[in-house]
Amino acid sequence: MQEKPAEPLLEQEFAVQGGDFIHAGEVSSRIKAILKDIGMSHDIIRRVAIATYEAEMNVVCYARQAAFHLAITPDRLMVIADDEGQGIPDIELAMQEGYSTSSREIKEMGFGAGLGLPNIKKNTDELRISSVVGKGTRLEMVIFTRK
Amino acid sequence: MSKYYHSIEVETDKCTGCMQCMRACPTEAMRIREGKALILEDRCIDCGDCIRVCPARAVRSMTGSFEDLTRFKYTIAIPSPVLYSQYGMGITPNHILNGLKGLGFNEAYDVGKACEIYSAVLKEHLHSYSQNKPYISTVCLAVVRLIQINFPDLMGNLLSMEAPSAIAGAYKMAKAKILGISPQDVGAIFITPCPAKMIAVNHPIFKSDPTLDGAIAISDIYGVLFSAVRKIKSLEPLHDSGGFGVATGIPGACIAGLEIENAIAVDGVKNVINILEDVERGKITNVNYLELWACPGGCVGGPLAVDNRFLAKIKAMKLIQQMGRNLNINLAEVERMRAHLSCDVELSTYPMQPLSTDAREAIRKVKERESILESLPRINCGACGAPNCKSFAEDVVQGRGEVTDCVFKLKEATMESLRRGLEIAQKAPLSIRKRGA
Numbered sequence: 001m002q003e004k005p006a007e008p009l010l011e012q013e014f015a016v017q018g019g020d021f022i023h024a025g026e027v028s029s030r031i032k033a034i035l036k037d038i039g040m041s042h043d044i045i046r047r048v049a050i051a052t053y054e055a056e057m058n059v060v061c062y063a064r065q066a067a068f069h070l071a072i073t074p075d076r077l078m079v080i081a082d083d084e085g086q087g088i089p090d091i092e093l094a095m096q097e098g099y100s101t102s103s104r105e106i107k108e109m110g111f112g113a114g115l116g117l118p119n120i121k122k123n124t125d126e127l128r129i130s131s132v133v134g135k136g137t138r139l140e141m142v143i144f145t146r147k
Numbered sequence: 148m149s150k151y152y153h154s155i156e157v158e159t160d161k162c163t164g165c166m167q168c169m170r171a172c173p174t175e176a177m178r179i180r181e182g183k184a185l186i187l188e189d190r191c192i193d194c195g196d197c198i199r200v201c202p203a204r205a206v207r208s209m210t211g212s213f214e215d216l217t218r219f220k221y222t223i224a225i226p227s228p229v230l231y232s233q234y235g236m237g238i239t240p241n242h243i244l245n246g247l248k249g250l251g252f253n254e255a256y257d258v259g260k261a262c263e264i265y266s267a268v269l270k271e272h273l274h275s276y277s278q279n280k281p282y283i284s285t286v287c288l289a290v291v292r293l294i295q296i297n298f299p300d301l302m303g304n305l306l307s308m309e310a311p312s313a314i315a316g317a318y319k320m321a322k323a324k325i326l327g328i329s330p331q332d333v334g335a336i337f338i339t340p341c342p343a344k345m346i347a348v349n350h351p352i353f354k355s356d357p358t359l360d361g362a363i364a365i366s367d368i369y370g371v372l373f374s375a376v377r378k379i380k381s382l383e384p385l386h387d388s389g390g391f392g393v394a395t396g397i398p399g400a401c402i403a404g405l406e407i408e409n410a411i412a413v414d415g416v417k418n419v420i421n422i423l424e425d426v427e428r429g430k431i432t433n434v435n436y437l438e439l440w441a442c443p444g445g446c447v448g449g450p451l452a453v454d455n456r457f458l459a460k461i462k463a464m465k466l467i468q469q470m471g472r473n474l475n476i477n478l479a480e481v482e483r484m485r486a487h488l489s490c491d492v493e494l495s496t497y498p499m500q501p502l503s504t505d506a507r508e509a510i511r512k513v514k515e516r517e518s519i520l521e522s523l524p525r526i527n528c529g530a531c532g533a534p535n536c537k538s539f540a541e542d543v544v545q546g547r548g549e550v551t552d553c554v555f556k557l558k559e560a561t562m563e564s565l566r567r568g569l570e571i572a573q574k575a576p577l578s579i580r581k582r583g584a
Contacts, residue, residue, distance in 0.1 A: 009510045012517075028428055037516075038509040039501030042300045046427065053428040072510065119429070 008071040008078075010038070016056050018064040018085065027068050028053040031079070034070070040077075044143060047123040048077060051141050054116045054123075055081045062086055063136065075146045076125075080138065087133040095121065095129075151497060152350030154193045154209045154342040159183045161205035168197035168206055169534050173416035174297070178542070179532035189497065192292040193343040194416050194441040195450035208342035208364055208451055215361040216251055219334030221326060224252035225315040226338040228259055228393045229446045230365055230372075232463040233454045238376055240393075240466070244385035246376035250368070252336070254322075255385055259392020260476070261314035266391050267481045268488050270405050272308055273436055279303040281426065281434040286310050286395070288343040289441035290419060291352055291494075298423050299496040304437075307490040309353045311395060312337055312344075316358025317487040337362040340396075340449025341442065353490040364451040390467030396446030397463055398438060404472065410436035415443040502544065512544045519543055524555045 012034070014027040032049045040048075052068070059066040063085025071078045088094045094101075097118045121127050126142035157168075164182035176190035177197060184197070184205070197206045216222045224247040231240045244255040273282060283304045285291055294301050319335040326333070337344050339362045351357045394400035399412035411434055413422050419439045425431050442448040447463060448456035502512040519540040526536070531552045533539035542548040551557045574580075 009507065010513060025424070025428060025430070029424060032427075034513055036499060037502045037513050038506055039504065042498075046300050049427060050429045053430065 006073045006075070008073050010034075010070070010072040012070045014068040014070070016059045016066045016068055016081075016083075018059055018062070018066070018083075021060055024056050024060045025053055027056055031068075031070055035077075038072070040145065044077065044145060047143055048079065051120045051123040051143075052079055052081075054120045055079070055139055055141065058116050058137075058139075059083050059085070066136075072145075075144060077143045077145055079141045081141070082136070082138045084136045087135055087137055088129070088131040089133050091129050091131060151495075152346055153186070153188060153191055154345035154349075155186065155191065155195060155198065156207050156209060157184045157186060158205045158207050161203050163203050163205070165202065166529050167200040167202060169529060169532075171196045171200040172534065173420065174293070175534050175538050177534065178547070179529075189500065190296065192289050192296060192416070192441070193346060194289040194293075195342050196416065198342065198450040209345050210339060210342060210364040210367065210451065211336075211361045212363065212367065213251070215336060215363070216334065219360070220328055220332040221322070222252045222254070222334040222336060223315070223319055223322065224248075224250075224255045224338060225258055225312060225335055225359070226255065227340055227344075227365070227396065227446060227449075228262060228463075229340040229396050229449060229452055229459070230338055231259075231393055231466060232447055232459040233365060233369065233452065234373065234376075236462060236465065238373075239386070240388075241382055241384065241386040242376050242379065243372070245379050245382050246372050247338070248383075248385075249375035249378060250371060256315050256318060256335075257386050257388050257392070258311060258315060259386070259388030261311040261318075262392035262395040263388055263476050264314055264481055264484045265311035265395070265488065266401055266404060267476060268485055269306075269308065270407075272306060273405060273407050276306070278306070281431060281437045282306050284436070284438045285353070285490075286438075287440050287442075288346050288352065289341070289416070290439040292343070292346075293416065293419065293441070294423070295494065295496045296499060297420070298427060299498040300427060301423060302494060302496055304426070305494065309358070309488045309490055310347065312347060313354070313358045313487050314484050317484060319358075319360075334360040336360060338365060338368055339363065340365050340446050340452040342451060343441075352494060353492060358487075365449070366451045366453050369453045388470070390470035390472050393463050393466045393470065394472075397460060398440050398445040400464075400467065402436075402438065405436070407436050409434045410438065412438040412440070412445075414440040414445055414448070416441050502541075516540045516544045519550060522550075522556070523553060528554070530554050 016027055028049050031052055032045055035045045035048060063083035066081055066083035069080040093099050095117050120141060124141045125144045128140040131137040162183045164179050166179055168184050169177040169179055173196060174190045174192055176187045178185045178187060198208060226243060226247060230243055244257060247255040281304060285306050285308055294305060316335055319333050320330050323330040323333045337359050344362045346352060348357055348359045348362055398414045402410045402412060413419055444456040444460060447459040501509045503509040520537055523536040523540060531539045533542050539553060543550055551560055
């Protein structure tokens with residue numbers, strides 16, 4: 001948002017549908033395949049795959065739909081997940097491990113353990129979250145590819 | 148990337164280019180070129196799905212023949228427990244072991260025994276290890292290959308343990324000592340339901356030295372062994388293992404005995420790929436042990452097994468019931484064999500190469516591939532010789548084909564050139580051309 005990163009070398013758009021548990025993980029897999037094709041290190045691929053998967057699960061559990069935008073610049077990798085959904089009332093609280101607003105149904109399905117956002121944080125170098133309750137949430141996940 | 152051994156090849160004179168193998172290959176390793184199937188070696192995991200579907204019998208397993216026996220002074224047949232379930236219930240494991248001797252092997256080793264020792268060591272291993280979870284079984288060599296190629300990140304999850312046939316290999320070494328001949332003169336020949344076992348013979352994954360000297364396909368021995376069994380006059384008691392041995396090749400059949408919580412068995416390459424992707428993205432958090440099998444139905448579903456795998460499984464389950472699930476082994480034996488089962492080399496990975504070693508060039512190729520894919524009909528007809536439009540687009544950017552190898556793109560290009568030809572044909576010389584035409 002603030003600093004304008006270098007012109008991306010590669011950009012790609014992916015759609016994620018809320019409530020679609022069957023296909024959750026597909027965007028993460030597609031991004032993973034692209035990163036393998038361009039020769040990213042296994043460690044980076046693993047972190048991106050985990051972070052993107054968690055973000056996808058958040059959309060599937062809590063939002064109507066989302067657009068995932070992958071951008072690769074010479075020194076970083078960015079995935080922006082922009083969703084239309086219920087939004088997060090208290091981001092700080094949501095970042096705490098174990099905190100979850102999930103419904104009983106979602107918890108019974110084995111999700112909503114309150115580990116999603118903390119896990120994304122753990123696997124990214126920068127994470128920016130902005131959210132408007134009732135409208136949606138935007139996650140900007142950045143992983144530096146040059147140490 | 149170092150080139151590694153493959154246990155499958157296409158006999159081009161038999162191949163009719165029918166594309167069945169290309170469509171069946173779970174890792175998109177097959178192409179059709181000049182009317183013949185071609186294996187992209189860096190993608191093939193030796194699962195043998197191509198052997199199973201080839202109507203022309205042109206995909207061949209590199210397993211050996213009876214001639215292998217002549218290379219040795221003393222030969223030991225090491226039948227996969229799958230062999231026990233290939234005939235009618237009247238033919239017992241003991242008949243099979245006796246039959247193998249009748250075929251010219253000096254000895255028939257009961258692998259069931261090795262499997263029991265293996266299970267005992269595996270159980271210990273699972274309970275005392277602290278590698279990355281879930282632990283992944285290394286019994287299926289095609290699965291190990293799949294991980295080496297497509298999931299290098301999960302190498303740390305593979306158990307550092309040999310397959311049960313390593314015990315048979317150790318037995319061979321001991322036998323050479325007893326006979327007072329060089330181990331090189333003793334041939335340990337595996338009777339196998341799967342071509343990937345040839346990897347253990349020719350390019351051992353786990354040990355610096357091979358534990359087996361050859362492998363013969365069950366399908367190649369099936370008929371002659373049946374005749375040999377029928378000729379048996381008196382049965383020697385050669386079989387003394389319990390049901391655990393037979394269970395080793397059947398997905399999930401051994402899991403209860405391992406006493407490990409949340410262990411699951413998955414069979415079929417596509418299913419295995421799905422579960423490994425879930426592991427990789429961190430979705431599988433509470434599973435301790437994954438028993439993975441490339442073949443649907445496990446080893447009884449091997450491409451070189453003869454009997455219908457569902458029938459074979461029923462027979463195997465009956466055998467397990469008859470022989471009991473108790474381990475028939477003494478602890479001293481387990482102690483002796485433990486070292487033979489531990490893996491003594493760092494497993495190599497053969498990760499899929501990026502589109503280019505230069506990141507910018509690779510990114511350019513990714514973009515080009517996406518735009519080619521966008522322009523293709525995406526009906527995955529296969530006429531171009533690639534299994535789907537996506538792999539065709541990749542073949543084009545990698546120089547393995549041209550866009551006009553796609554019949555639809557060829558049609559477009561032809562229409563365009565016809566349209567241009569027509570345009571030219573409609574022109575008239577200046578001398579007679581009407582103004583404005």
